[in-house]
Amino acid sequence: MNQLNATPDQTKNTACFSCENLARLTEIMDEHKYSAGSYLFWEGDAADKLYYLKKGRVKITKSSDEGRQIMLYMHQEGDMFGQVDPFHPSTHSFHAQALEDVTVGVIRHNDLEVLLWQYGDLAVEFMKWMGLMHRMTQSKFRDLILFGKPGALCSLLIRLGNSYGDVRENGIFISRKFTNAELGEMIGATRESVNRMLGDLKQNHAIEYVNGHIVIKNLTYLCDICRCENCPKDICRI
Amino acid sequence: MNQLNATPDQTKNTACFSCENLARLTEIMDEHKYSAGSYLFWEGDAADKLYYLKKGRVKITKSSDEGRQIMLYMHQEGDMFGQVDPFHPSTHSFHAQALEDVTVGVIRHNDLEVLLWQYGDLAVEFMKWMGLMHRMTQSKFRDLILFGKPGALCSLLIRLGNSYGDVRENGIFISRKFTNAELGEMIGATRESVNRMLGDLKQNHAIEYVNGHIVIKNLTYLCDICRCENCPKDICRI
DNA sequence: CCGGCACTGTGACTTTTGTCACACGACCGA
DNA sequence: TCGGTCGTGTGACAAAAGTCACAGTGCCGG
Numbered sequence: 001m002n003q004l005n006a007t008p009d010q011t012k013n014t015a016c017f018s019c020e021n022l023a024r025l026t027e028i029m030d031e032h033k034y035s036a037g038s039y040l041f042w043e044g045d046a047a048d049k050l051y052y053l054k055k056g057r058v059k060i061t062k063s064s065d066e067g068r069q070i071m072l073y074m075h076q077e078g079d080m081f082g083q084v085d086p087f088h089p090s091t092h093s094f095h096a097q098a099l100e101d102v103t104v105g106v107i108r109h110n111d112l113e114v115l116l117w118q119y120g121d122l123a124v125e126f127m128k129w130m131g132l133m134h135r136m137t138q139s140k141f142r143d144l145i146l147f148g149k150p151g152a153l154c155s156l157l158i159r160l161g162n163s164y165g166d167v168r169e170n171g172i173f174i175s176r177k178f179t180n181a182e183l184g185e186m187i188g189a190t191r192e193s194v195n196r197m198l199g200d201l202k203q204n205h206a207i208e209y210v211n212g213h214i215v216i217k218n219l220t221y222l223c224d225i226c227r228c229e230n231c232p233k234d235i236c237r238i
Numbered sequence: 239m240n241q242l243n244a245t246p247d248q249t250k251n252t253a254c255f256s257c258e259n260l261a262r263l264t265e266i267m268d269e270h271k272y273s274a275g276s277y278l279f280w281e282g283d284a285a286d287k288l289y290y291l292k293k294g295r296v297k298i299t300k301s302s303d304e305g306r307q308i309m310l311y312m313h314q315e316g317d318m319f320g321q322v323d324p325f326h327p328s329t330h331s332f333h334a335q336a337l338e339d340v341t342v343g344v345i346r347h348n349d350l351e352v353l354l355w356q357y358g359d360l361a362v363e364f365m366k367w368m369g370l371m372h373r374m375t376q377s378k379f380r381d382l383i384l385f386g387k388p389g390a391l392c393s394l395l396i397r398l399g400n401s402y403g404d405v406r407e408n409g410i411f412i413s414r415k416f417t418n419a420e421l422g423e424m425i426g427a428t429r430e431s432v433n434r435m436l437g438d439l440k441q442n443h444a445i446e447y448v449n450g451h452i453v454i455k456n457l458t459y460l461c462d463i464c465r466c467e468n469c470p471k472d473i474c475r476i
Numbered sequence: 477c478c479g480g481c482a483c484t485g486t487g488a489c490t491t492t493t494g495t496c497a498c499a500c501g502a503c504c505g506a
Numbered sequence: 507t508c509g510g511t512c513g514t515g516t517g518a519c520a521a522a523a524g525t526c527a528c529a530g531t532g533c534c535g536g
Binding site: 015062068083084085086087094116117120121123125126129140141142145146229235 | 253308310323325332354356359364365368369372380383426470
């Protein structure tokens, strides 16, 4: 866990792109705005675009027909997301909901393809970006399946630390607040389970609450529970 | 579930590539052979290559430190696998083990990048391939997390049907044999649980055994349990 | 044809996690 | 300041899945 206190730049999932190529991408974007709570796309919508998040946060969720819902990603400023696959027409398999008022740049697949055709280095960077996204998914997969809910929760806390953590003398201060229900949604557990597990962690002085914010006191303790592999911070995030 | 009885070609995950581009890729491959049971790479090995599977099958697994192991993919002839990410040096996060005697074409990242640089259409196809792999992972994720072990098992059976199924008058005959332990490993469940769940399915006439092979009698029944979304067969496979 | 081995099948029990019900406290707007 | 709403905290219970132990079965090689 040497990846804490990352600068904002380092935690963008577009870190793979050079300024030059980011500019090229920016050129083919259309700007759109969505208000907090609205959906950028729904499961089943045509997936022919990518989204570059300029402002705000977006969560990508999958919902089982009745009620239960699991959050797959929570994207923040500077992230790019969307679906790329070889089917025409292809459809989204997730929902994307704005958590705050959001400004996105929309990139159409067709425009992107032209750009990839033209600029080999962009294609290579793009491929690396996709690889990164894939590894994020795989790493989450591992955490959620292999070490039970407590493992998933600890891994989540570490990820939150990497994404929103502020290293202070008394621990890693997580600069956003989350309700137990939100945490549960992120790891496929119930509010109550999360509550009990957090209680355990508090008792073991692994974390504490400072006016509503989680502070990680003992990172090693968390790492042990989820068998943290010290993966790069670009992967181990929300 | 209209995707059954696929021709072998359609179930290759390299279906995205045109003959021309596959030939270009073939040119930069080095051929290697591995005997059944040996490892192509281990977790932690340098990940600077991709593998194109010419013959045999390879399983990609992740193991928790003690014993438990989960199979993420089972690749077959014509598949390409490996890890692409933007880190140098980057390391594999999984094991790859040959299930049979295996012949692979090894592609070095550096060589691939040159090719992507040169041929825009290859870059586009490659991107689509990566998108496909990513969606396979996400779809598995969904199945394993959302509908409990029975859901995961039914989804697995459907996938087996798509990958190895042979549609006959009495049902979908799965042309390979699997032990309960293997099935369990693929969905992160124990042998015993798998056994009991298969027992239930047999009782409900959803499947039956014909000299050691699973035959799917009632696909709809399975689909209901895992809320099958009729995803394209290229994604819904092993 | 016999013994060993790998796999299946099953029952009893434990652990993990979810479900339901409800008390409590914090905050917010009328 | 008072009720309403939202989130936390907790106990009792239920359901899901894993663990352990062991019996049965089928196959293979000597």
